[in-house]
Amino acid sequence: MGFTQKHILGMEFLTAGEISLILDTADNMKEISERPIKKVPTLRGKTVILFFYEPSTRTRLSFDIAAKRLSADSISLTAGGSSMVKGETLIDTAKNLAAMKPDIIVLRHSSSGAPNLLVRHVNTSVINAGDGMHEHPSQALLDLMTVREAKGGLSGLKIAIIGDIAHSRVARSDIIGFTKMGAEVIVAGPPTMLPKGIETLGAKVTYRPETAIAGADVIMMLRIQKERQAAFLFPSEREYAKVYGLNREKLKLAPPDVLILHPGPLNRGLEIAPDVADGPYSLILDQVTNGVALRMALFYLLAGGIRNVGD
């Protein structure tokens, strides 16, 4: 099967078949990172611009390493170092970047929909590396890859996502991605953090984390942003950790082979207890490892892969 997408804007725009192809490709890419010489010539001569308007460490690094392992030239551009601080608009900056003929622009932006705006104005392939509270497709795909690898499949699994669903692009992408692959998603959190109509994305909703955890094959804990306290979304870190945080006691409700994921960075002791984060069920570091392979797969499919065979 060919991969015909030009952009990766969100899980919303990918079919189950396309998702499977991406995951299969990523599985094959993973081995490259285990070699003593971690580089293949596949994307030699291709240019990737990592345009990170919003600060990020691990996602940018992951995309950067992925590009380099495929021999693509990758250039990082951050908002602070770009002319956007001089008042240039996103579209103008993007048109200038596109004029330098990159093959792929990876965009991280604090505004939901920024990649959708970009693709209306430039002709380059765009990968959404996280836009506002909207989507973070490469994160969802690496989550799918990690779970599929550990469980042998995705269909029929029960996925619990716990925390600030309202402000999480990871939650949105994961809900869409897991349900497209036949898994069942239940979200849990305080009502202040559950956005109106989240069930229309395909998730079940509960206010009680215990309900979500019981019977879950996978528990995904979301990072709680401490500044949300100022918007009255939760009263105190102490209460949040106690009621909604994942600790050893709550974990007892889950089946013995439960897996724990977290998109990072962790607030140890807030949404996740340290011993749980480091415990035997935790796949948190596997997610990071798989992230590189998954992003290699995205670059490969967009810039050099099956789409171009036969052209």
Next chain:
Amino acid sequence: MLVIKGGHVIDPGRVDGICDIYIQNGRIIALVDRQGAGSIGAVPAEIDGRKVEREIDATGKIVTPGLIDMHVHLREPGHEYKETVATGCLAAVSGGFTAVCCMPNTRPVNDCAEVTQYILQKAEEAGLARVFPVGAISRGLEGKALADFGELKAAGAVAVTDDGQPVSDGRLMRRAMEYAMGFGLPVISHCEDLGLAGSGVMNEGPVATRLGLTGVPNAAEAVMVMRDIALCALTGARLHVAHVSAAESVQAIRIAKQQGIPVTAETAPHYFTLTDEAVGYYNTHAKMNPPLRSEKDRQAIREGLADGTIDVIATDHAPHSVLEKEVEFDQAANGIIGLETALSLGLSLVRENVIRMKTLVEKMSTNPARVLGLESGLLINRPADLSIIDSEQQYVVNAAVFRSLSRNTPFDGLPQYGKVVLTMVGGRIVYDASETN
């Protein structure tokens, strides 16, 4: 002498039938009923003796008192790259409006006689639609101190508002209402609880959730509508609620009116036409404040128009350039233009049997005049301000040919029925569709 012949004249409460309108020296001198039911004004025999300089055939058309848009942003002074008084007036007459009320959120703010006079001078130079400036409630729209209502009124302001911003301080709003009563000025309220609106950029609901955009709940509008109704009851002042978008607001106004509280209300065509689904994938031409709401709200707005709860259709014409609109959705400015699409969107309410044609004329002419204390209607010796409408003409909205300086409309490309064919202000033809294009 000029005569408009054979049109279906609809002046609610006065005339509804095929009439000839005779105009001399800018004023209506006679309405002659073609079905032989008699005439108003000078008798035909007297008219016959005079020279008819121009005859306008309005057969098959509707002739209404000049349409009045009581909520527009003309952007001058200060933002002339978006719109000027002249271009806004040109857009107005092209849309069938003979009069507009311009909001005070210009730069500088219209909170003093000088700005009001400046706008009126520009309007006179343009010589198209009548312009009735609306003054600020608070100095600089800062919500701290009252503007000089007496001075504003004397300079020509017809109402006061802080539109674009709510008056968050309840005590200031109370005093504004009381003080405005001394000058007979209605107070137009932009109802929004800024705390509840928070950082919201569109309607709260499934669409906002899907797009990852922060929502504004209906309650952000409704609680302030309810506060202002309570203040209206307290003070007895004339309250007019601007741009109603939420079902709860409609219901609150309905109950207030039943209780005899002197409140009036307006909505904009986009609120009875579109829902938050129009945002699609971050279409900034569907971003405005208050935001497009749900289908339930859209229906409630239509019911409010039908049962008289909502008195007025006003456009909230808010011109913005691509600088403000071709950006990230959360960064984009609020508002859309409306002067050149309002009439056909209003006529669609008639086509869809939500309201009758007579009611549409009330909401776009008679009622805004009543709210603002302006003269209106096709009366003898009144200036001939009127609109001639072809309610059957089919066309596709084409923003590229708009007379407004701005193009920010979600209706571009929409097939529509009904267009103005001629607009007359003071007996002068200020727009004639047959002479443009």
